[in-house]
Amino acid sequence: MTKPPVTSEPRAGGTLSRRERVREATLAEIKEIARRHLVEFGVVGVSLRAIAREMGMTAPGLYRYVPGIDALLVSITADMYEELADVVAAADADVPAADTDGRILASLRAFRTWAITHQAEFSVMFGPRTRLDPEADISRALEAGRRFGSTFFTLFDHLVSEERFPVPPDEAVPDALRPELRSFADTVGFTSPDISEGAVMVLTACWVRLYGVVCMEVFQHLSFVVRDMEPFFESELQNMAKDLGVRYAPPGRQ
Amino acid sequence: MTKPPVTSEPRAGGTLSRRERVREATLAEIKEIARRHLVEFGVVGVSLRAIAREMGMTAPGLYRYVPGIDALLVSITADMYEELADVVAAADADVPAADTDGRILASLRAFRTWAITHQAEFSVMFGPRTRLDPEADISRALEAGRRFGSTFFTLFDHLVSEERFPVPPDEAVPDALRPELRSFADTVGFTSPDISEGAVMVLTACWVRLYGVVCMEVFQHLSFVVRDMEPFFESELQNMAKDLGVRYAPPGRQ
DNA sequence: CACTGTTTGCTAACGGTGTTCACTTAAGCG
DNA sequence: CGCTTAAGTGAACACCGTTAGCAAACAGTG
Numbered sequence: 001m002t003k004p005p006v007t008s009e010p011r012a013g014g015t016l017s018r019r020e021r022v023r024e025a026t027l028a029e030i031k032e033i034a035r036r037h038l039v040e041f042g043v044v045g046v047s048l049r050a051i052a053r054e055m056g057m058t059a060p061g062l063y064r065y066v067p068g069i070d071a072l073l074v075s076i077t078a079d080m081y082e083e084l085a086d087v088v089a090a091a092d093a094d095v096p097a098a099d100t101d102g103r104i105l106a107s108l109r110a111f112r113t114w115a116i117t118h119q120a121e122f123s124v125m126f127g128p129r130t131r132l133d134p135e136a137d138i139s140r141a142l143e144a145g146r147r148f149g150s151t152f153f154t155l156f157d158h159l160v161s162e163e164r165f166p167v168p169p170d171e172a173v174p175d176a177l178r179p180e181l182r183s184f185a186d187t188v189g190f191t192s193p194d195i196s197e198g199a200v201m202v203l204t205a206c207w208v209r210l211y212g213v214v215c216m217e218v219f220q221h222l223s224f225v226v227r228d229m230e231p232f233f234e235s236e237l238q239n240m241a242k243d244l245g246v247r248y249a250p251p252g253r254q
Numbered sequence: 255m256t257k258p259p260v261t262s263e264p265r266a267g268g269t270l271s272r273r274e275r276v277r278e279a280t281l282a283e284i285k286e287i288a289r290r291h292l293v294e295f296g297v298v299g300v301s302l303r304a305i306a307r308e309m310g311m312t313a314p315g316l317y318r319y320v321p322g323i324d325a326l327l328v329s330i331t332a333d334m335y336e337e338l339a340d341v342v343a344a345a346d347a348d349v350p351a352a353d354t355d356g357r358i359l360a361s362l363r364a365f366r367t368w369a370i371t372h373q374a375e376f377s378v379m380f381g382p383r384t385r386l387d388p389e390a391d392i393s394r395a396l397e398a399g400r401r402f403g404s405t406f407f408t409l410f411d412h413l414v415s416e417e418r419f420p421v422p423p424d425e426a427v428p429d430a431l432r433p434e435l436r437s438f439a440d441t442v443g444f445t446s447p448d449i450s451e452g453a454v455m456v457l458t459a460c461w462v463r464l465y466g467v468v469c470m471e472v473f474q475h476l477s478f479v480v481r482d483m484e485p486f487f488e489s490e491l492q493n494m495a496k497d498l499g500v501r502y503a504p505p506g507r508q
Numbered sequence: 509c510a511c512t513g514t515t516t517g518c519t520a521a522c523g524g525t526g527t528t529c530a531c532t533t534a535a536g537c538g
Numbered sequence: 539c540g541c542t543t544a545a546g547t548g549a550a551c552a553c554c555g556t557t558a559g560c561a562a563a564c565a566g567t568g
Binding site: 042043044119123126127128129130131142174176177180183184187188201204205208209210211212213215216218219220221222224225226227228229230231232234235236238239 | 296297298373377380381382383384385396428430431434437438441442455458459462463464465466467469470472473474475476478479480481482483484485486488489490492493
Binding site: 273277280311312314315318319 | 544545546547548
């Protein structure tokens with residue numbers, strides 16, 4: 001008995017047989033309900049038994065489609081990374097290609113908007129790995145994460161080649177940081193492979209700020225003292241824009 | 255039948271009766287084991303039955319000491335905030351009082367060190383509230399959180415009064431941000447109540463950066479691409495120091 | 509058509525969880 | 539010493555993930 005993968009491969013011909021189609025549909029239903037339960041009850045509220053109950057079947061039956069609850073969570077997490085990557089890429093594509101500044105602001109705002117409108121999803125994606133076991137195969141999520149980042153990396157690359165901001169010389173990069181920056185740039189697959197370490201340092205510093213402010217907002221660590229976090233995000237965006245030589249514009253109506 | 259509080263109050267005389275002492279000891283044991291299980295198995299691995307088993311009693315017996323698993327988690331979370339506040343305050347106190355720069359660096363490094371050496375604790379404290387129900391009484395944690403912040407606020411106040419860095423004029427503060435900054439400063443209880451909004455804006459920007467970099471490290475969102483996050487933290491610390499007019503010094507041995 | 513092998517879903521079961529209730533035991537107090 | 543009250547137990551209920559064995563439906567072939 002072979003363990004079923006979470007996503008099944010199409011057969012040789014490229015077309016799916018009837019059996020494969022209904023199988024795919026059932027799997028999609030499982031993931032749809034799991035996602036809904038995640039949003040409604042949080043990550044601890046996702047259970048195979050409850051999913052099966054809602055589908056009108058029993059929990060052991062789900063094991064024909066999913067190897068277990070952990071793998072299911074990993075799988076929908078990968079879906080969510082792909083969705084986020086799509087949303088950010090779409091926001092980027094909505095702005096005229098020549099308007100680098102507008103594209104950067106739009107992409108980052110799309111990231112925040114998605115985060116605060118999908119708090120449960122964001123928490124499992126960017127929060128601590130409380131339930132996703134470390135041995136799980138997260139390659140699909142990693143790939144989508146890479147795609148998510150690539151939108152920003154491409155835009156950042158434009159800024160560097162347009163010399164929008166003074167790139168710190170390599171001497172200004174702390175020695176201990178250099179190999180880490182190099183490793184980061186390589187793994188992440190920069191558009192221009194000869195990007196300087198100083199530039200990558202600036203990029204990560206910007207990312208840390210935005211990640212930090214979005215995390216604070218989604219995790220609600222200032223919710224009892226601050227009603228609306230958007231001004232903080234916009235302020236951070238403005239700071240980042242200044243450092244990067246990007247023309248800041250307040251969020252358009254639309 | 256009155257629900258037992260998680261921490262019992264000492265009686266009028268100030269001394270604890272024998273009964274109250276053993277009660278306190280049992281409660282302490284419960285929390286000690288819960289904490290250990292949290293570290294060992296993560297937040298999902300904390301269970302009343304397992305705690306009771308280790309204590310040689312049964313789960314319902316614990317309900318004499320704790321109203322339920324949620325309240326227990328909230329309670330040890332408050333303990334952890336108090337511990338963190340102590341650690342940071344101790345690091346601050348270890349540096350000569352006149353050396354504001356050194357105290358700032360020491361306090362922030364103590365925060366990061368505690369975070370990475372207490373990842374499970376940090377995750378429940380600063381990560382998404384996945385298991386702490388929103389209706390719980392978190393006043394003790396909030397109070398400790400306030401104390402945790404006050405170390406930094408006091409030091410920041412020194413910087414402001416010493417005019418170490420150019421405080422942005424009020425016109426430079428986005429209108430939308432002003433009431434939020436005001437609310438933040440009031441709730442948090444600044445040492446000097448007439449601190450300007452521009453100064454608070456700078457402070458929160460710094461905090462967001464450090465919070466972000468520590469979260470990334472603890473939540474391991476770059477672990478597959480970066481081995482050691484310390485250089486990133488130190489780099490961010492250096493950036494912050496520059497913006498705040500603080501003399502940066504690399505982490506001393508000791 | 510009948511036959512065969514596979515896929516699908518079920519029931520039953522094991523061990524784990526939080527929580528409530530009724531009950532017994534034991535400790536402390538007057 | 540007797541009485542009050544607190545501490546702890548066992549049984550029960552409703553959940554959870556997971557495995558094993560079995561029956562029915564299905565797809566394809568002789």
